[in-house]
Amino acid sequence: MNISKSISRRNTLKIFVSAGALTVCMPMIPIFGQEDGQAADTLFDGKLGPFVQINANNTITIGAPVPDMGTGISTTLPMIVANELDADWETIIVEMIPNSHFMDEKNRQVLDYVLQGTGGSGSVTNAWQPLRECGALAKYLILKAAEKDLLISQKDMVTENSYVIVKSSGKKYPYSAFADTAAKIKVPGLKKKTSQWGDYLLRKVDFSETKSGPTIKVQGAGNIVGKPKGQKLARDIVTGNIEFGFDKNFDNQLVAMIERCPHYYGKVKSFDATAALKVNNVVDVIEIPHLGEEGQLKLNSPGVAVIATNIWAAKKGREALKIVWDKGNFSHENNAWHAQEMRDAISRDDVKTLDEKGDVDEALKTSEKIFEREYEVPFWEHFCMEPLSCSAHVMQNEVIIKAGHQFPETIAPYVAKATGVPFENIHVENGRIGGGYGRKATIDFVSEPVFLSQKTGRPVKVYWTREDDVRHGFINSSALYRIKAGVDENGNLKAWDAISSRKGTAWMEGFPEKHVPNSRLKRAYPKIKVPTGAWRGPGHNTTGFVIESMIDEIAVGLNKDPLDYRLEILGVDKEYPFNSWTPVPVKNKTISSARMKGVLRLAAEKAGWGKKMPNGQGRGIASCFTFGSYAAMVVDVFVDDKGNLTVLKVTGAADCGLVINPLGAKAQMEGGCMDGLSAAIYQNIQFDDGRITTGNFNDIPLVRINEAIKAFDFHFVDSNEIPTGLGEIALPPFIPALMNAIYNATGKRIRKFPLGDQLKT
Amino acid sequence: MITLTVNGKKLNYSGDGDMPLLWYLREDANLQGTKFGCGIGECGACTVHIDGSAVRSCGVQMGDLNGVSVTTIEGLATNNELHAVQKAWIEEDVPQCGYCQTGQIMATVDLLKNFPNPTDEEIDNNHTNLCRCGTYDRIRKAIHRAAYLMKSED
Incomplete structure (x- = not known):
């Protein structure tokens, strides 16, 4: 049977995709009434909440x-989820669950339970609270069921490792013994509620209106969260059994394989498919135009697709295609042109001041010492x-997409528009x-097979x-940064004047800008057209290098210890606001100087900062705040007399x-x-000819x-703050710590990437 | 007609002689644990064993494979019992995205044949598969652990 024929939107919701196999579970009901007193088997069709299924053998399947x-x-x-549920982690089965969302009566996309996209180090932060609630709900239902079945008060029960234990008798009952009853327990006030979450509408399980309903563990409690666990998959x-x-x-x-126009924003002028069509098993050759909207520079790279059976x-x-390209308007672009353009843009009048305080020009004039670096x-x-x-x-009234996409929820809205197929008939199977x-x-990579x-x-x-x-990505922008800093007679930073010249925003706010009495952040607008996009720690990935190298240069120039100098600048504990992007909607976004000092001190202490390094070795330090988390790195390197670099330890x-x-x-x-x-x-x-x-x-x-x-x-700071992300926080401080270590070892200051052979000259 | 053995099964092939083994395994034999990463033998994501030696399958043509025996990641475990290298990989929690890891494992199995007790230097000089997630520190630990497990299994 062809899965595409049998699958329906509703059925998609019941398919757990895992390890290459499709396991059909109890179906969930996508939309339902919100009257009081519904049981879990009505709300979640047999499951104890959207993510929990207790199996007959007392294993528990948790949806990821x-x-x-x-x-x-x-x-x-x-x-x-398992932590909240007091489950036995060893017998937990993890299954990836498919994208779940729907259109509400106002034709707005509503996501179910949690944001299912992944980026900006936000996945844990976003899912933390809803998943705790779902775990707590499942445990609540089990205990209620145990009460009902055993005729014993909950007060005489504890839960542990997927068992209910009756304290007075010492008897142990597996959760599975109560699964059926639990699914039928009615919880007055339990409902699903849609609310705004950042840019999204999110429908969550809501038990805020239940009386003595589920209670969530105090943050940090439980036997699973905080303990090192190997990956379930x-x-x-x-x-080799997992499907990417x-x-x-x-x-x-x-x-299909597509010969895309190599010149960005170029297109096909003409092509000859005669030879391509003669290749055995080639069935068709189809030109793909730009599939974006009018005025959109790039959704995909236009080109010619060769369709075959393998x-x-x-x-x-x-390879047999003959194509003449229209190079578009940017074939003057190459690496040298980009470098010059970034430089030229700095002195143009469209430079914008993003943030300013005090009188930077005056402070620079009266500074004891000026540091200017690029x-x-x-x-x-x-x-x-x-x-x-x-x-x-x-198909005529249905579309199935299979991919490995970071934001699967963005696929259906695009495909609905591109094909005219109703949103609810578009199914995404994400690997x-x-x-x-x-x-x-x-x-881009979804639009082509759809077409x-x-x-x-x-x-x-x-x-x-x-x-x-x-050659057809959305890559991390090149950048030129210039910083002019002034210090007073005691070495205190009194002026900080920074400009970035790159395609796209680069946040340079926070440290040390917020700690310097006179500071200014500016942005230049080079007319570079390379398609750019998110790259691990957008903005921070290069500003970390720039700011933390600059601080190191000033510290070294003043004969101050780079750690002490950073702590001096950070000064007294305070929280200060910032404007740059965060993965979660937060009111009053602040950076804490205390937490920044905390990671610097912890890394320094563990590394034994201040010890003398053996000959040829060097050590550097840096710290950054990225998307809600703080990280500091101490990097030890060895550079031999031929300039070969070894990173000994982080x-x-x-x-x-x-x-x-x-x-x-x-x-x-x-x-x-x-x-x-x-x-x-x-x-x-490398670029040439606009490609x-x-x-x-x-x-x-x-x-x-x-x-x-x-x-x-x-090392991780022992903290009970809300969990924030980690995927992007190590790189921004690591790079400058490495460069500072290289300087410490060799006296060579690296201000231009790549490092390449710079240590060998 | 090419006849070859894949994971112990005799198979016939009569298509293009210049098609790389990689695509035969993925498309014809439906063994997708072997991954495509670069197509030029640089990354090692497509590593399999031919007659017991690690080979990057993107650079081997089907026409040259008559009579050979191929083992892929799917054929490494025996009767559901994981190979020591696979066990070590789990115990050291090596994978991040996991895409290159089947190739890393196949390369390691061969490495340990030549260096049953490898030094770090031997690993550096002989293990050349690329991991974009940067799991190298754990790969190194897993190689040492696998060497230990294999000795204890003997």
């Missing part, structure tokens, strides 16, 4: 709602190990994501090669509130540092095990 791109979120989120990963987006197929699908034929067919960063690619891929089957870093957040399936009437899978992936501290899974948290810190190392020493995307010429890993090496950081030692 957010796609995992290497963040460990498929373990972290179920831990939150690890076995599926190491046996790249592994998703339709029966009877056609396969990938090898599609690839060969593509830092430059090239374009960085995502290089996800899993290249892009997406399959689509567009595991083989690295995202911001690249798999856009709709091709419409044209062919068949399910179509579009494969991207590594070169396609590198000692790091993070304050991300309550840590859910310390083992996964450390993994994110390790990954962030390794990523930063690759980016800083190697990434340097990216870099193609594959032979053009840009990334760090391998022989160059990897030799040792990590990470």
Whole structure:
């Protein structure tokens, strides 16, 4: 049976996608009345809330709602539910649950229970409260059921490791013994409620109006949250049994490879498909126009698709295409032009002041010492190990999309518009994501198979090669930063004048700007047209390097200890507001200087800051605030007399509130540092003729095990603040700490990336 | 006609001789644990064993494979009992996104044949698979752990 024929919107909700297999569970009812006293089996069709299913053998299946791109979120989120439920973690089964959303009566998209997109290090923060509530609800229902079945008061019961224990008798009952009764318990006041959550409408389970209803554990309590746990899906990963987006197929699908216009915003002028169509197993050649709206610069790169019955034929067919390109209007762009343009933009009159206080010009005039520095960063690619891929089957009144997408909830609205198929008939099957870093957040790679399936009437899978992936991304902007700082006779920072020149915003606010009496942040607008987008820690990924290198330069210039100097600038404990983006809607967004000092001190203490380094070795420190979390890094390096760099050790501290899974948290810190190392020493995307010429890993090496950081030692501030993210917080302070360490070892100050051979000259 | 053995099963192939083994495994044999990463033998995500040795399957053509025996990640565990390297990978909680890890594991199984008790330097010089998530520290620990597990299994 063809799944695409049998599947319906409602049925999509009952399919748990896990490990490549489709397991049909009890269906959920997408829309229902809100009258009082409904039982869980009505509200959640047999399950104890949206994420919990107690199985007959007393294992508990917990749904993981957010796609995992290497963040460990498929373990972290179920831990939150299981903790609240007093479940036995060892017997928990984790299953990825599909995207769940609907259109309300006003035709607005409403997301169910939690935000299912992943980006901006926001997944844990966003899901924390709703998942605790769902776990608490399930436990509440079990205890109610136990009371009913055993005729014993709840006061005589405790819950532990998926068992209800009667204190007076010592008798143990598995949760499963009460599952049926629990599902039928009516809870007056229990309902689902839709409310605004940032940019979204979110429908959550709401028991605020229940009397003596579920109670959530005090934050930090429980036996699972805060304990190191291995990934639940690890076995599926190491046996090759997990489906990534790249592994998703339709029966009877056609396969497409697309020769896209290499020049950004260029298009196809003409093409000759004669030879391509002669390739065995090639079935069609179809031109793909720009699929974006009028005025939109880039939704996708236009090109010519070769459709075949297998990938090898599609690839060969593509190689046989003869295409004449219209290069568009930006073929003057290349690396030298970008560099000059960033420089020129700084002196143009459209430079904008983003933030200003005091009198910076006057303060600079009266400063005892002035430091003026310039830092430059090239374009960085995502290089996800899993290249892009997406399959689509567009039928008359139904569409099925299969991909590994960071924001699956954005797919249906696009597809509904593109195809005219009603929103509720668009089904998205999202796979595991083989690295995202911001690249798999856009709709470009979804738009192509949708278009091709419409044209062919068949399910179509579009494969991207590594070169396609590198040349048609939305990449991290190059940037030029200039900072002029003035200090008084005691070395206190009295003036800070910073400008960024790059495509897109780069936040330079917070540290040290907020701590300097006279400060100004400016932004220049170079007319660079390279398609840019989110890249692990957008903005912070390069401003961290710039600000923390500059502070180091000033400290060294004043003969002050770089740690002490930072603590001096941070001064007394205070909270100060900031404007830059955060993953969660927060009122009165503030940065805490106390938490920043906390991570600096913790990292320094654990590293033994201040000890003398052996010959050839150096040590650097830096800290950053990114998307709600604080991190500080102490990096130790060795540079031999030929200029070869070895990163010996990273000692790091993070304050991300309550840590859910310390083992996964450390993994994110390790990954962030390794990523930063690759980016800083190697990434340097090449352009010519208004196109990216870099193609594959032979053009840009990334760090391998022989160059990897030799040792990590990470510590988390013992905190009971709301959990905040970790995926993007290690990289911004790691890069400057590394560069400061290199300076400390060699006396060479790196102000322009990539590091490349700079230590060898 | 090419006849080859994949995970112990005899299979025939009569398509393009220049098609890489990688695509045969993924599309024809439906063994998708072997991953595409670069297509030029740089990253190692597509590592399999041919007659017991680790090979990057994107660079091997089907026409050259008559009579060979191929093992993929799906054929590594025996009777549901994971290979020591897979066990070590779980115990060290290595994977982040996990995409490259099947290739890392296949490369490690071969590495440990040549270096049953590898030093860090031997790992550095002989383990060249790319991991974009940067799980190298845990990969190194898992390689050492696997070496230990394999000795205890003997």
